[in-house]
Structure formats: C-alpha cells, structure tokens
Amino acid sequence: MNNIFRAIRSCSFIIAALGVCNYSNANGDVDFSQWTLSWSDEFDYENEALEDNWISQNGPTENEWVLSSRWRDNAVVDDGVLLLKAEKESRGGQDWTTGNVWSKRTFGYGYYEARMKYAGAYGTNNSFWLWPKQGTSEGEKACEIDINEGHYPNIINTNVHNWTDKYTLPNGRVAHSDNQLHHTLHGDPENGLTLDKPVFTRKVRLRSNNPASIHIAEFRVLDGSSENIATAASISTNGVFSKLPSKESFAIDGRADTRWVSGKHGEKWLELEWDKPQQVAGIEFSNGWLQEFGAAKGKYRNLISDYVIEYHDGDNWVKVAQYDAAQVADYSTQWHTYGLEWDEDYFRFYLDGELYHQMRNDVCFSDTTILFSLAILKADIAGPVTDAIDGTSMKVDWVRYYTKP
Structure with missing residues (x-):
C-alpha cells in the first residue's frame, strides 16, 4: 500500500495529469527559481566550529578497498574551504591518513549541490555522497547514493547501492544491487x-x-x-x-x-x-x-x-x-559543482548545473546524512597509489540543500 501512495504522490503521476513538477529548464539545467534553499554550510568559520555541523571519523577504515585511516586532524577548515587532507603516515594500522565528515542532521528528498576540487593525484577517491548514518527505519532499505566518487583528473562516478537486499554469487561472494557508472564529460573519443x-x-x-x-x-x-x-x-x-x-x-x-x-x-x-x-x-x-x-x-x-x-x-x-x-580538464585545479535531484521517482545528476545522467529510484525513500570523504584505494581502482598523493587534499567550498516550495 505504501508504494501505491508513493506513486500517487509522485511527480511523475502529476506530470502525466497536469504537466507540472519540472524542476529543470528546457536545457536540462537546474532552475533555482523552482527550489528553496533549506540548509547550507559555507565553511566560513574557524576550524573548531566544524564540529557544530559535522562528525569526523577517528580511526582505521574497515572497508577492504581503502588504504587510509581517517582522522579529525585531516579535516581542516581553512579560509572558507573544508580541506580533507591526505598524508603518508602510519596510523591506525594503515599506511596513509585522510579525512572525512558526515552531517549531524538528516535530510530527505531535494536538490543537493557542493562546490569541490579533487585531490590532485591518481589513487584518490573524492566522494560527495548520502548514507543514513543515523540508521535505517524498519521496512526501509539501507541506501547509499554516490553523487560523485571522483577520480583524478576528471572522472565522475555515480552509484546507487541497495545494501539491504544482498545475494550470494555462484563463486560464494556476497553481493548487493548497485549501478556504478563512470562518466568522462571532457575529452575526445x-x-x-x-x-x-x-x-x-x-x-x-x-x-x-x-x-x-x-x-x-x-x-x-x-x-x-x-x-x-x-x-x-x-x-x-x-x-x-x-x-x-x-x-x-x-x-x-x-x-x-x-x-x-x-x-x-x-x-x-x-x-x-x-x-x-x-x-x-x-x-x-x-x-x-x-x-x-x-x-x-x-x-x-x-x-x-x-x-x-x-x-x-x-x-x-x-x-x-x-x-x-x-x-584537457583537471578537476583538482578547477572548481566544479556536483548536484543531485532526488525524489520518489528519480535520481538526476548534474555537473555545473547541467543534467548529465538520470535513473529511476526504486530503493531510496528514507532520510539520510550528507558525507564528504577522501580515500586512498587499493588495486589501482582510482589509478596507481604513489607518493604524489602525499600532501594533496580534496576541497569543499560549500554544500547546499534545496527543497521544493
């Protein structure tokens, strides 16, 4: 019955009936006149105030693909920008350290956007994503939305994971539903x-x-x-x-x-x-x-x-x-905005306000938190891990959350 009510409330239902609920203009760009800014963090404060809105990991990273432990020391606000720093140092049983933060408050459907730069080296995973750190309500799915897991120099990775409905492959490996796509919007085929x-x-x-x-x-x-x-x-x-x-x-x-x-x-x-x-x-x-x-x-x-x-x-x-x-395009030296419009029916992904990918929403219906993470990945997933990573940082100028009027 809940799914029926969702369909009735959904924008796609209203579009079919009335032709409204279009939150992009004819060019596929974000139409901000159709959105209300509900929350933002401009990082225009001293480093100590970061903890008013955000929580940092302090310790090793359990993910088997991540080579870096994460610490509050590596998440630094400096001159209006959040820096997630990568350092070559042994700490927490891992050979690298990086930073990450997640929001104290939770969010629902809306338009999310952040202005960012990548860490300027292969091997780094520069992430702007959504995950219910507060837990998932009974009957809802544990849903991860990767607005961008960016790889140097200009690769955008989007993904939507359903971590609740897992299954076992013939080789015995436990897997889950996801939809990882690599987008390279600058370059020549x-x-x-x-x-x-x-x-x-x-x-x-x-x-x-x-x-x-x-x-x-x-x-x-x-x-x-x-x-x-x-x-x-x-x-x-x-x-x-x-x-x-x-x-x-x-x-x-x-x-x-x-x-x-x-x-x-x-x-x-x-x-x-x-x-x-x-x-x-x-x-x-x-x-x-x-x-x-x-x-x-x-x-x-x-x-x-x-x-x-x-x-x-x-x-x-x-x-x-x-x-x-x-x-051609270096996202570690260039500021770009990465956006997601999320509702009951669709995920729409934007680069610099322009729509470049859309997919159906079949799993993500519960509140979530906002996360920014810098990771160093093994197995050349983000390219070779070298000393060039040491001293680089993922940078976040601001993050904003909009809701429908």
Whole structure:
C-alpha cells in the first residue's frame, strides 16, 4: 500500500495529469527559481566550529578497498574551504591518513549541490555522497547514493547501492544491487597521430593507467598508403572485463559497433605484433562509448584518462605519443559543482548545473546524512597509489540543500 501512495504522490503521476513538477529548464539545467534553499554550510568559520555541523571519523577504515585511516586532524577548515587532507603516515594500522565528515542532521528528498576540487593525484577517491548514518527505519532499505566518487583528473562516478537486499554469487561472494557508472564529460573519443617519418616495426602497443577499464572500439595502425594493417596482427592485452560482452579481437576487427573492454585493475595495455616488420605511418583509436538515449544522450562515458603509444625498434620500446586528460580538464585545479535531484521517482545528476545522467529510484525513500570523504584505494581502482598523493587534499567550498516550495 505504501508504494501505491508513493506513486500517487509522485511527480511523475502529476506530470502525466497536469504537466507540472519540472524542476529543470528546457536545457536540462537546474532552475533555482523552482527550489528553496533549506540548509547550507559555507565553511566560513574557524576550524573548531566544524564540529557544530559535522562528525569526523577517528580511526582505521574497515572497508577492504581503502588504504587510509581517517582522522579529525585531516579535516581542516581553512579560509572558507573544508580541506580533507591526505598524508603518508602510519596510523591506525594503515599506511596513509585522510579525512572525512558526515552531517549531524538528516535530510530527505531535494536538490543537493557542493562546490569541490579533487585531490590532485591518481589513487584518490573524492566522494560527495548520502548514507543514513543515523540508521535505517524498519521496512526501509539501507541506501547509499554516490553523487560523485571522483577520480583524478576528471572522472565522475555515480552509484546507487541497495545494501539491504544482498545475494550470494555462484563463486560464494556476497553481493548487493548497485549501478556504478563512470562518466568522462571532457575529452575526445578519437585519438590519433601521424609519425613525422614512417618506421618499420613488428610491434606497437598502447599503455594506460586509466582508473577504470578502458573501452577501445577500434585500434588502427596505418601504413604509408593509409591502409589499416592492425587487422592482420596478433593481439595481446591485460585481459577482458568479465561483466561486459567483450573480446580482445574486438579492438581490431574493423567494426565500430564492437569494443574491447580491458581488465579493471592495474595497468592496462594492448599490444599488436606482426610476423614480419611493417611500415607504420600513423596510429589511431576510438575509445569510450556514446550514450544514445536518456539524460546523457550525446555524451561519452569511460573516455581514457591517459596513455602512451610506443613501437619496438628491435631492441627497445620507443615512445611516439603521450596523452594526459589533466591537460584537457583537471578537476583538482578547477572548481566544479556536483548536484543531485532526488525524489520518489528519480535520481538526476548534474555537473555545473547541467543534467548529465538520470535513473529511476526504486530503493531510496528514507532520510539520510550528507558525507564528504577522501580515500586512498587499493588495486589501482582510482589509478596507481604513489607518493604524489602525499600532501594533496580534496576541497569543499560549500554544500547546499534545496527543497521544493
């Protein structure tokens, strides 16, 4: 019966009947004239006052994928900005420390937005998320909403978890329902180079530290007459992501509608080899995948964050091209706003006020708290963990919560 009442109260029901309840404008941007600011924290106070609104973890992190313990010392308000600092120090039985906070008050449906910068290093997980730290009422689901688990330099990760309804996989691992998606809204799906002077080689390869799997629709090697000779090569890679229909051969099958999706963790690589030396004048590849429907129509996901392209000269690998997505968009040096509109029917995710992803709400109906967390992740989930992380910080300028009039 509760679900029936929810449907009757829902905005989708009213839209069908009256054509109202649209809280975005025609361009998919947030229309703030349709929202009322109900709560905010601008962090415009001394560090000691942080505890008026927020609670910090003080101790080790139990999550098996997190390498950092978290402490109030690592959550610092400085000049109107909340800094969640990463330090290379052994404390709480872990080799790194970071900071996190969660709100003392709880929140419900509405529009959430924060202005943030990422920590400027691979290996970091920069999170703005919702979770019922106060506990879940009987009959409701333990629901986690990840507005963004951001990875350097410009990867946005959204997810909605149902932690109540768990199940056991055939391999014995206990799993739960989630919907993790990697969004790369800045970058180019087509990459290529023309060599100043053609070379003769038996081997060409691409290497990447991309935090997630890389998606290669087509990898092309061009000879002097611009003929694609990749289809005649043998291919080896770091593996295939098992949860998607993919094969290594899809990277060089000459078809744009198939793709090789790499293994998820560690360095990613693709290597081509021919029986005898080939003339190589250019290398091109298509990556990521285009969203063809919904709020993200026309946008790409899973664009590669970095790569090196090399050929083998018979003795050594010679670099001919290098790419770093931070040169296109670096979310550790740029302020961006990350937003979520949450109601009984939908989750709508926004970057800088523009809608880029939407999904149905089938699980999250109870009050929640707001959390900001910086974590260092193992298994190269967010890229390699190096000393470059030491001294970096995730930064929050402000957080705001809006409700319907």
